[in-house]
Amino acid sequence: MNQTKGSQSIVFEEAPVIVSAASVAGSKEAEGPLGKLFDMTNPDDLFGAQTWEEAESNMQKEACVLALGKAHIDPEKVRYLFGGDLLRQGIATSMGVEPLRIPMFGLYGACSTSGEALALAGMCAAAGYGKYMLAVTSSHFGSAEKEFRFPLGYASQRPLSAHWTVTGSGAFLVAAKSASAGEKAGNLRHVRIAGITAGKIVDYGLKDSQNMGACMAPAAMDTIICNFRDMERSEGDYDRIVTGDLGYVGQSILFDLVKGKGYDIRKKHMDCGMEIFDRETQDTHAGGSGCGCAAVTLASYILPKIESGEWKRVLFVPTGALMSTVSFNEGASVPGIAHGIVLEHF
Amino acid sequence: MNQTKGSQSIVFEEAPVIVSAASVAGSKEAEGPLGKLFDMTNPDDLFGAQTWEEAESNMQKEACVLALGKAHIDPEKVRYLFGGDLLRQGIATSMGVEPLRIPMFGLYGACSTSGEALALAGMCAAAGYGKYMLAVTSSHFGSAEKEFRFPLGYASQRPLSAHWTVTGSGAFLVAAKSASAGEKAGNLRHVRIAGITAGKIVDYGLKDSQNMGACMAPAAMDTIICNFRDMERSEGDYDRIVTGDLGYVGQSILFDLVKGKGYDIRKKHMDCGMEIFDRETQDTHAGGSGCGCAAVTLASYILPKIESGEWKRVLFVPTGALMSTVSFNEGASVPGIAHGIVLEHF
Numbered sequence: 099m100n101q102t103k104g105s106q107s108i109v110f111e112e113a114p115v116i117v118s119a120a121s122v123a124g125s126k127e128a129e130g131p132l133g134k135l136f137d138m139t140n141p142d143d144l145f146g147a148q149t150w151e152e153a154e155s156n157m158q159k160e161a162c163v164l165a166l167g168k169a170h171i172d173p174e175k176v177r178y179l180f181g182g183d184l185l186r187q188g189i190a191t192s193m194g195v196e197p198l199r200i201p202m203f204g205l206y207g208a209c210s211t212s213g214e215a216l217a218l219a220g221m222c223a224a225a226g227y228g229k230y231m232l233a234v235t236s237s238h239f240g241s242a243e244k245e246f247r248f249p250l251g252y253a254s255q256r257p258l259s260a261h262w263t264v265t266g267s268g269a270f271l272v273a274a275k276s277a278s279a280g281e282k283a284g285n286l287r288h289v290r291i292a293g294i295t296a297g298k299i300v301d302y303g304l305k306d307s308q309n310m311g312a313c314m315a316p317a318a319m320d321t322i323i324c325n326f327r328d329m330e331r332s333e334g335d336y337d338r339i340v341t342g343d344l345g346y347v348g349q350s351i352l353f354d355l356v357k358g359k360g361y362d363i364r365k366k367h368m369d370c371g372m373e374i375f376d377r378e379t380q381d382t383h384a385g386g387s388g389c390g391c392a393a394v395t396l397a398s399y400i401l402p403k404i405e406s407g408e409w410k411r412v413l414f415v416p417t418g419a420l421m422s423t424v425s426f427n428e429g430a431s432v433p434g435i436a437h438g439i440v441l442e443h444f
Numbered sequence: 445m446n447q448t449k450g451s452q453s454i455v456f457e458e459a460p461v462i463v464s465a466a467s468v469a470g471s472k473e474a475e476g477p478l479g480k481l482f483d484m485t486n487p488d489d490l491f492g493a494q495t496w497e498e499a500e501s502n503m504q505k506e507a508c509v510l511a512l513g514k515a516h517i518d519p520e521k522v523r524y525l526f527g528g529d530l531l532r533q534g535i536a537t538s539m540g541v542e543p544l545r546i547p548m549f550g551l552y553g554a555c556s557t558s559g560e561a562l563a564l565a566g567m568c569a570a571a572g573y574g575k576y577m578l579a580v581t582s583s584h585f586g587s588a589e590k591e592f593r594f595p596l597g598y599a600s601q602r603p604l605s606a607h608w609t610v611t612g613s614g615a616f617l618v619a620a621k622s623a624s625a626g627e628k629a630g631n632l633r634h635v636r637i638a639g640i641t642a643g644k645i646v647d648y649g650l651k652d653s654q655n656m657g658a659c660m661a662p663a664a665m666d667t668i669i670c671n672f673r674d675m676e677r678s679e680g681d682y683d684r685i686v687t688g689d690l691g692y693v694g695q696s697i698l699f700d701l702v703k704g705k706g707y708d709i710r711k712k713h714m715d716c717g718m719e720i721f722d723r724e725t726q727d728t729h730a731g732g733s734g735c736g737c738a739a740v741t742l743a744s745y746i747l748p749k750i751e752s753g754e755w756k757r758v759l760f761v762p763t764g765a766l767m768s769t770v771s772f773n774e775g776a777s778v779p780g781i782a783h784g785i786v787l788e789h790f
Contacts, residue, residue, distance in 0.1 A: 100572055102523065106547040108573055149774050177448065178642055185768065186532030186591075188552045189776070192645060192766035196779055201452040201642035203560055204766075204781075206534045206550040214549055218564070225571035226446055227454055244770075245532075296524055296547035299538060420538035420550075422531065424590075428495050430535070433542055435550075 100224055104328025106321075109293040112275040113442070114223035114231075116291065117171075118284030119397035120164030122157045124239065124265025127386075127394070130375045135398035136266075137164050143240065143265050150240030151189060154267070157390075158183070158194030158236045161269035161397075165232065169271050169284030173198045176271070177228020180215040182206050183236045183389050184263075185245055186422070190236055194267075200232060208418030209314075209342050210297065211235045212268060212393040213437030216414075219272040220291035220439070229277035236267035237388025246307070246423060259309035259347045261387035264374060268393025288443050289404045292411070295325040295438035299420065307419070307426045311348025311371075311384050314417040317434030318344060319355035321415055325438045326361065333363045337409040340400060341436070342392035342416030343371030345384030370395035370416075392416040400441075407443045414439040446570055450674025452667075455639040458621040459788070460569035460577075462637065463517075464630030465743035466510030468503045470585065470611025473732075473740070476721045481744035482612075483510050489586065489611055496586030497535060500613070503736075504529070504540030504582045507615035507743075511578065515617050515630030519544045522617070523574020526564045528557040529582045529735050530609075531591055532768075536582055540613075546578060554764025555660075555688050556643065557581045558614060558739040559783030562760075565618040566637035566785070575623035582613035583734025592653070592769060605655035605693050607733035610720060614739025634789050635750045638757070641671040641784035645766065653765070653772045657694025657717075657730050660763040663780030664690060665701035667761055671784045672707065679709045683755040686746060687782070688738035688762030689717030691730030716741035716762075738762040746787075753789045760785040 101109045121136045128139035138160060145156040158181065166173060179198065182205035183190035191204060207214040215233035223231050240250065242263035248254045271284060272291065300317040307313075318341050326332055333339065344352055349369050356363050370392045371385035396414060403409045417436040426432070447455045467482045474485035484506060491502040504527065512519060525544065528551035529536035541548060553560040561579035569577050586596065588609035594600045617630060618637065646663040653659075664687050672678055679685060690698055695715050702709050716738045717731035742760060749755045763782040772778070 102572070102574055105520075106523075151770060151774060152776075174451075177452075182552065184533070186770065187530070187554065187766065187768035189766065189768045189771040192779055192781075193771065193776060196645040196647050199644055201644050202781070203564065203642065204552040206528065206552045208533065218549065221571065221573060222567065225567065225573075226448070227567060227571075228448055296549065298545055298547050299542040301542050420533065420535065422533035422535045424497060424532065425535040425539065428497060430498075430539060433538055435538075435548070 106324050107293060107295040107328035110224040112224060113290040113292050114220045114272050114274055116270050116286050116289045117273045118165045118168035118271045118286055119401050120161045120269050121394040121397040122161045122267045123394050127264060127266055127374060130380060132374055132399050150238050154190035154236050154238035154241050155194035157267035158190060158234055161267040162198055162232060162234050165269040165271045171230055173200055176200045176230045176232045178222055179232040180205055180218045181234040182211040184242055207435055208420055209387055209389055210416045210418030210435050210437050211389045213416035213439055216270060216439050217294040217437050223272050223274040229274055231272045234269040235389035235393045237263050237390035239263045239265045242388060256383060257308050258383050261310055261345055261384050262382035263388040264386040264391035266390035266394035268397040286401060286405050289401055290442050290444050291439060292442040293440040295321055295328060297321045297436045299433045299435050301431055301433035303431045305431050307421050307432055310419040311345040312351055313419045313432040314434035315344055315348045315351035315355060317436040318352050318415055318417045321436040321438045323359050325413060333361055333366045336366055336411050336413045338368050339363050339366045339413045341369045343387035344369050344417060345371045347384050404441055404443050410443045412441045414441055452670050453639060453641040453674035456570040458570060459636040459638050460566045460618050460620055462616050462632050462635045463619045464511045464514035464617045464632055465747050466507045466615050467740040467743040468507045468613045469740050473610060473612055473720060476726060478720055478745050496584050500536035500582050500584040500587050501540035503613035504536060504580055507613040508544055508578060508580050511615040511617045517576055519546055522546045522576045522578045524568055525578040526551055526561040527580040528552050530588055553781055554766055555733055555735055556762045556764030556781050556783050557735045559762035559785055562616060562785050563640040563783050566640060569618050569620040575620055577618045580615040581735035581739045583609050583736035585609045585611045588734060602729060603654050604729050607656055607691055607730050608728035609734040610732040610737035612736035612740035614743040632747060632751050635747055636788050636790050637785060638788040639786040641667055641674060643667045643782045645779045645781050647777055647779035649777045651777050653767050653778055656765040657691040658697055659765045659778040660780035661690055661694045661697035661701060663782040664698050664761055664763045667782040667784045669705045671759060679707055679712045682712055682757050682759045684714050685709050685712045685759045687715045689733035690715050690763060691717045693730050750787055750789050756789045758787045760787055
């Protein structure tokens with residue numbers, strides 16, 4: 099029986115495993131510090147499509163096919179797919195995963211969606227609802243700028259607190275513990291989802307959609323502290339505490355907020371948005387963001403570290419800023435949400 | 445142990461129960477055939493807000509508070525909330541449920557979202573991930589027209605195949621079987637979620653976003669037939685097979701598609717979009733639609749029939765058309781998705 103812990107967390111008695119992961123990324127990401135780690139990149143960011151939206155769908159489909167291929171699993175063997183993206187009505191996901199013909203649950207958690215998808219995939223695998231679950235998310239710089247900001251041709255000036263949406267998609271094949279034994283293994287054999295901490299929506303009243311790090315930091319703090327309390331842990335129990343895309347601005351706020359709760363995570367913290375681009379040469383201001391940012395960083399960089407045993411336990415906390423152009427124009431604040439996933443080497 | 449059935453379904457060994465349900469609806473819905481059944485309606489459709497979006501958020505919050513109140517359950521007792529709406533980036537849900545401070549999973553399945561939310565809430569309750577789960581969805585005529593079509597002031601002509609988005613929100617408090625015994629009961633004591641059939645995305649290549657019934661009918665057929673096969677049932681095993689919002693056009697297509705698979709559901713079929721408005725007097729063309737349509741019809745009309753035992757077993761199949769103004773303008777097709785929920789009197 100799986101155990102609920104504290105107010106928001108679950109620790110799996112039979113922890114599901116991540117048997118494979120795949121990353122597909124764009125040209126700017128290919129030139130960044132993690133560039134050589136991605137499974138597939140594309141020089142024109144269109145991935146064979148005519149539009150940014152279709153390009154994003156193609157990335158999702160490729161990431162899923164790659165993750166399935168690495169584990170030698172046909173799509174028919176996947177019980178449920180959990181996926182999402184940043185676009186209105188999640189069309190990148192709907193159009194991207196449709197050809198796989200896997201029963202699917204569409205998600206929206208802004209840039210926290212990779213955590214939401216992994217949480218639900220892990221929960222369903224651990225509950226015996228199927229052998230294999232697929233979690234996939236994506237974002238695309240071109241489609242996101244169109245969705246949230248200005249047409250690229252305007253070349254509008256960006257404040258230093260702004261993020262650069264990552265062009266990328268990450269897919270993760272999650273298997274029930276019982277299923278993973280005996281079958282041909284994927285590219286990962288030693289990574290399990292030990293537990294999850296589902297996030298609450300946290301609204302500190304900030305309204306600046308060009309400073310998403312500040313909007314999301316309170317939610318990241320809330321989920322991290324809740325994870326510590328629910329699981330009776332502290333920063334010392336994790337080799338890394340990885341947020342999704344707080345960036346340079348959000349990170350410093352997170353450190354302050356966490357310190358106010360009596361913890362110091364500075365030595366353990368890593369932010370995917372700060373890892374994926376080079377601050378000096380790539381001019382991405384606060385760092386990377388988007389549903390794809392945490393997903394491709396997890397698939398390409400974090401999971402191999404856990405697989406090798408270099409990191410034994412990681413708290414992965416993708417963070418999302420909940421807003422739309424409509425809510426922004428109507429003067430609403432930008433609440434945040436963050437979902438925590440406990441990943442362990444076994 | 446819960447049992448997976450066939451390719452897409454689950455039958456719960458310890459079926460979770462719906463302990464309470466609440467419906468909040470707009471003025472046109474109040475004048476319709478179900479008008480007297482809703483828990484709360486509002487004559488100006490603004491629910492105390494300044495914008496349609498905020499009005500929709502207020503409806504969601506009210507529906508949740510009403511459902512919780514009927515069962516005498518505080519929000520803190522709810523482990524996870526599953527919610528969604530039609531708006532870009534799901535802001536009606538984010539802004540609506542934020543004050544409840546319940547850990548939440550944001551969903552997007554277009555008008556199928558009430559089924560998606562009930563499926564995941566039921567799956568999590570049955571898996572022992574918490575005593576109480578909340579499922580909530582909404583739609584609003586004003587916010588949906590703005591999101592998908594034309595400013596209301598244009599008074600643009602609508603084709604006869606077009607739907608009228610329902611202003612409404614339905615919330616459902618789902619409890620684990622073990623939790624429901626012993627605690628003070630909600631307004632429902634005899635309705636259980638016996639199983640689910642998660643839907644696949646089905647794309648027949650239709651591109652007319654003003655004919656959503658035709659776009660969604662193939663997905664409804666796919667899920668209904670899959671449910672029959674997975675659970676070794678046919679139309680005779682259900683008192684009603686209830687689709688979300690196929691409307692008059694979609695219903696006739698569904699009948700033909702299902703007949704092609706060797707079944708005849710005409711005597712058992714009901715469509716929420718056809719029930720909620722009066723065809724003769726309310727001028728809503730193909731019928732109602734939106735995440736709120738199936739949700740408020742379930743809460744106000746269907747669940748009481750199951751509660752009383754008039755209907756012993758119902759297959760509830762909300763249907764969604766997966767599109768956005770961007771995908772439509774780029775010439776993409778409109779795929780559909782439908783999730784099936786088996787509701788039983790016990």
